[in-house]
Amino acid sequence: MAKIEKIALIGGGNMGGALAAGWLRGGKRSKVSADKLIVVDPAPGETIQKLAEKHDFTVCEALSLEQAETVDLVVLAIKVQAADTVAAHLKQVMREDTPLLSTIAGVSLNRLSIAFGDRPIMRAIPNTASEIGAGVTVCVANEEGDALEAEITRLLKGAGSVEWVLDERLTGTVGAVSGAGPAYVFLLAEALEGAGVAEGLPRDLAARLARETIVGAGALLASSDKSPQELRRAVTPQGGTAQAALDVLMGSGGGLPELVRQAVAAAERRSRQLASGSGRE
Numbered sequence: 001m002a003k004i005e006k007i008a009l010i011g012g013g014n015m016g017g018a019l020a021a022g023w024l025r026g027g028k029r030s031k032v033s034a035d036k037l038i039v040v041d042p043a044p045g046e047t048i049q050k051l052a053e054k055h056d057f058t059v060c061e062a063l064s065l066e067q068a069e070t071v072d073l074v075v076l077a078i079k080v081q082a083a084d085t086v087a088a089h090l091k092q093v094m095r096e097d098t099p100l101l102s103t104i105a106g107v108s109l110n111r112l113s114i115a116f117g118d119r120p121i122m123r124a125i126p127n128t129a130s131e132i133g134a135g136v137t138v139c140v141a142n143e144e145g146d147a148l149e150a151e152i153t154r155l156l157k158g159a160g161s162v163e164w165v166l167d168e169r170l171t172g173t174v175g176a177v178s179g180a181g182p183a184y185v186f187l188l189a190e191a192l193e194g195a196g197v198a199e200g201l202p203r204d205l206a207a208r209l210a211r212e213t214i215v216g217a218g219a220l221l222a223s224s225d226k227s228p229q230e231l232r233r234a235v236t237p238q239g240g241t242a243q244a245a246l247d248v249l250m251g252s253g254g255g256l257p258e259l260v261r262q263a264v265a266a267a268e269r270r271s272r273q274l275a276s277g278s279g280r281e
């Protein structure tokens, strides 16, 4: 497989913006050069607008036949509700062999292949930490897409780490764990700030403490070869203050771990509903 150089990114909202930011990081060592990126979005989000000012790539409302002829990869970062309209247009302009990489949660390889025809098709479940190159993206490919694994991995590594799964059925849970995962961590920061305020801290100090604690714990996790459980135990001496807090968090009814389990199950269910068209995003 030849190197993927020219990319059409369809959808320049939260996810498209995060991916583009990840790809364009690193100056000359960027995974995608700005003159090889076309972002297609009638109303791109703030991240794309700022990136376009800085990097001067093409932003347009629809992919023309001439543009489509030259791209090595089309990436979908649109909501599921826009998928049929987008597919109807793209199928008319894309070359028959142009590979497709979709980030749309819940839309299967099979459904993509019906909409876009037989071609190399990959699905990627990224998250928004891709924007700073700290995302994690999980991919799965159809048979024709298998050969592109190394090239797609190289590209997505600009946005963080990359994993591949063979069983597409795992992608719903992947989306619920790592795709939506940053939202759970941000909620924890909000909750920690709120608890600090409730216990008497000034709001701005509580906000800084909550933020820095999450950032520091994340950095510690990233730099340590210990498991999260080992790291937690190291800061939870028996009978101490952290232990008193964890007795509440891990207390009756399963506590936080059980709540997170239910949250992940709900996210997975929702992705199935959205993909089947029985819900509105």
Ligand SMILES: NC(=O)c1ccc[n+]([C@@H]2O[C@H](COP(=O)([O-])OP(=O)(O)OC[C@H]3O[C@@H](n4cnc5c(N)ncnc54)[C@H](OP(=O)(O)O)[C@@H]3O)[C@@H](O)[C@H]2O)c1
Binding pocket: 010, 011, 012, 013, 014, 015, 016, 040, 041, 042, 043, 044, 045, 061, 077, 078, 079, 080, 082, 085, 086, 103, 104, 105, 106, 125, 126, 127, 128, 179, 180
């Ligand atoms: N956000 C996440 O954390 C995350 C994580 C994993 C996967 N995903 C997946 O990423 C996809 C995009 O999510 P998102 O959060 O980035 O949504 P989003 O912020 O709404 O971005 C979608 C963008 O596509 C644009 N758009 C609509 N119709 C279009 C068309 N015909 N051609 C080109 N662009 C069009 C939208 O414009 P308008 O706003 O004007 O409609 C919007 O700017 C979803 O399918 C989601 O499942 C997201």
